[in-house]
Amino acid sequence: AIQLLSALPAVNLHRASQWRPVEFLAGLSYEAAERPREATSAFVRAEALARARLAHQPRDARTLSTLALIHAGLGDVDAAVREAEAAVDMNPPRMDVVEGPHNLFNLAAVYVRAGRLDEATATLSELLSYPNMYNAVRVENDYLMRPLRGHRDFQILIEREKARSF
Numbered sequence: 001a002i003q004l005l006s007a008l009p010a011v012n013l014h015r016a017s018q019w020r021p022v023e024f025l026a027g028l029s030y031e032a033a034e035r036p037r038e039a040t041s042a043f044v045r046a047e048a049l050a051r052a053r054l055a056h057q058p059r060d061a062r063t064l065s066t067l068a069l070i071h072a073g074l075g076d077v078d079a080a081v082r083e084a085e086a087a088v089d090m091n092p093p094r095m096d097v098v099e100g101p102h103n104l105f106n107l108a109a110v111y112v113r114a115g116r117l118d119e120a121t122a123t124l125s126e127l128l129s130y131p132n133m134y135n136a137v138r139v140e141n142d143y144l145m146r147p148l149r150g151h152r153d154f155q156i157l158i159e160r161e162k163a164r165s166f
Contacts, residue, residue: 019062021049027073032143043073061091062099065106069144072113084110093132101132109144120145121153128161136161 027042050067057063068083084107093100104127111120124145127134139145140158148154 019053019060019066021046021066023049024066024070024073027070028143031073040074043070046070047074059090061087061103064090065103068110069106072110077110077114080110081114081116093127093130097132101127101134105134105139109142112145112147117148117151118153120148121151121157124148124154125157128157135165 023042023046027039027046030036030039030042047067047070050063050070053063054060054067064083065087068080068087071077071083072080084103087103088100088107091099091103093104104123108120108123108127111117111123124139128136128139136158140149145154
């Protein structure tokens, strides 16, 4: 993943529901490869891009939600929680069925980084309670949710949702 991301120009990946700078994805890749210095450097570059984007679009929940993940990657979990909660408040799933679920997922990921596993599980329970692009298998296998895999309530949620969907 790191080689593929390194080959890309400095771009931002856009979808209708998400905005992700390549530097953020590189940070996650370096983190997964246990290369913390490179991860931090990539997250710092991603933070600068997100802040610049927010300077022009201060009410962009997609960017604020990504900034929350970036701050979580940098270890600033207090800022990350504030930003992720604000992104969900700006664009909740009940108001936007495309972008809202991503913001809710990102909030759960930030709670995981903050060590707030019960809140992360409750947020994921809400996310999985209505039709959207997330399902139990996707959530269970997502890199950002790996610390939850041993959490009892998370496992109960995933098993319940898998049984409900089949």
